Amino acid sequence: MLLDPTLDLHTFYEIDYFTGKRGRFSPKRNVPEIELDKNFDLAIIEGHPSTDRQIDLAKTIRRHAKIVIAVGSCAHIGGVYLNKEKTLPKIIRIDHIIPGCPPDQTELARCLMDLYWGEFFRLPDLAVCFECRQNENDCLIKMNKLCLGPITRGGCNSICINNGEACLGCRGLKPDANIKKMSEILKPILSEPEIEKTMSIFGNLDE
Ligand code: SF4
Ligand code: SF4
Numbered sequence: 001m002l003l004d005p006t007l008d009l010h011t012f013y014e015i016d017y018f019t020g021k022r023g024r025f026s027p028k029r030n031v032p033e034i035e036l037d038k039n040f041d042l043a044i045i046e047g048h049p050s051t052d053r054q055i056d057l058a059k060t061i062r063r064h065a066k067i068v069i070a071v072g073s074c075a076h077i078g079g080v081y082l083n084k085e086k087t088l089p090k091i092i093r094i095d096h097i098i099p100g101c102p103p104d105q106t107e108l109a110r111c112l113m114d115l116y117w118g119e120f121f122r123l124p125d126l127a128v129c130f131e132c133r134q135n136e137n138d139c140l141i142k143m144n145k146l147c148l149g150p151i152t153r154g155g156c157n158s159i160c161i162n163n164g165e166a167c168l169g170c171r172g173l174k175p176d177a178n179i180k181k182m183s184e185i186l187k188p189i190l191s192e193p194e195i196e197k198t199m200s201i202f203g204n205l206d207e
Contacts, residue, residue, distance in 0.1 A: 009109070009112060012112070012113070012116045013041075013042070013112065013116070016038070016040060017036070017040075036060060036061070036064045038064070039064050039065070039066070040064055040065045040066070041065070041066050041067065042065060042066065042067045042068075042069065042112075042115065043061045043062075043064070043065035043067070043068050043069070044068075044069045044071055044108075045058060045061060045068060045069070045070055045071065045075050045088060046070075046071045046072050046074065046075055047072070047074045047075055048074040048075065048078050048079055048087065048088065049086070049088060049091060050086075055086070055091055058088060058091055058092050059091070059092055061092075062092040062093065067095045067096070067115060068092065068093070068094055068095050068096075069094070069095065069096045069097070069098060069108075069111060070088050070089065070094045070096070070097045070098070071097075071098045071103050071108060072098070072099075072100065072101060072102065072103040073099065073100060073101035073103075073170045073171075073172075074101075075088045075097075076088070076089070076097050076098075076099045076172055077099075077172050077201065077202060077203055078203060079101070087203060096111055096115075096121060097123070097172075098111055099123070099153060099155075099170070099171040099172050100155075100156055100170050100171045101170040104155065104156060107123075107155060123153060123155060124153065124154050124155040125153070125174060125175050126153075126154040126174065127149060127150055127151065127152060127153070127154055127174050127177075128148075128149035128150075128152045128153070128154045128156065128158050128161070128167045128171070129149045129150050129154075129158075130154050131154045131155075131156070131157050131158040132149055132158035132161045132162075132167075134158075135157070135158050135161070135162055137158065137161045137162060140161065140166055141185060141189075144188065144189055145166060145189065146166045146186065146189055146190060146198065147161065147166045147167050148166070148167045148168055148169040148182070148198065148199075148201075149161065149167040150177075150178075150181075150182055150185070151169070151173055151174060151177035151178065151179065151182045151202075152167050152169045152170075152171055152172070152173065152174060152177075153171040153172055153173065153174040153175075154171070154174070155171060156170075156171055168198070168201060169198075169199075169201045169202060170201070172202065173202050179199070179202075182199070183195055183199070186198070
């Protein structure tokens with residue numbers, strides 16, 4: 001993920017740790033050493049912690065950071081095909097989420113700048129359908145095709161539908177999403193197991 005090159009975040013943030021080849025972390029094991037010797041104003045976590053070591057690392061980061069931002073679908077909802085039982089927000093407290101696959105660099109930059117200036121950052125509450133209609137796309141559901149836009153949090157400018165693909169929910173559920181109604185809408189389009197599998201991107205909906 002690349003941040004907006006026109007926004008020089010180094011002016012506002014000093015990067016102390018980074019999981020790159022030149023960082024203090026071990027690229028071979030792909031997991032940083034977990035001894036942190038200082039605290040941080042802010043930590044950004046990408047990816048889904050799937051091993052005990054990664055889970056310990058997430059907990060260590062949480063202990064050392066005032067603010068933790070989970071970035072991307074894997075960190076937010078466990079990604080598309082990953083284990084949903086132990087997603088990052090179920091392991092540690094998350095202060096902010098930048099959802100999506102890929103996450104939107106402008107949204108992350110906006111979050112970082114809002115936090116820097118002490119502003120309140122929040123994600124859009126509207127469904128993808130709202131942006132999709134603004135973009136005057138033909139509705140896939142009306143064409144008897146799969147789309148999870150009605151229950152998915154907007155903010156991506158309905159990019160998938162604009163490009164002829166269905167929304168598969170990568171930004172997670174919008175607030176007050178009507179799961180039951182969505183399942184009913186999908187019944188003429190998909191079988192029950194297909195609906196269950198499609199909706200599983202959102203994790204365990206019975207929780
Ligand atoms: S295509 Fe999908 S996102 Fe667009 S209006 Fe229809 S259901 Fe909503
Ligand atoms: S349209 Fe849906 S799947 Fe595509 S980026 Fe937006 S939220 Fe993700």
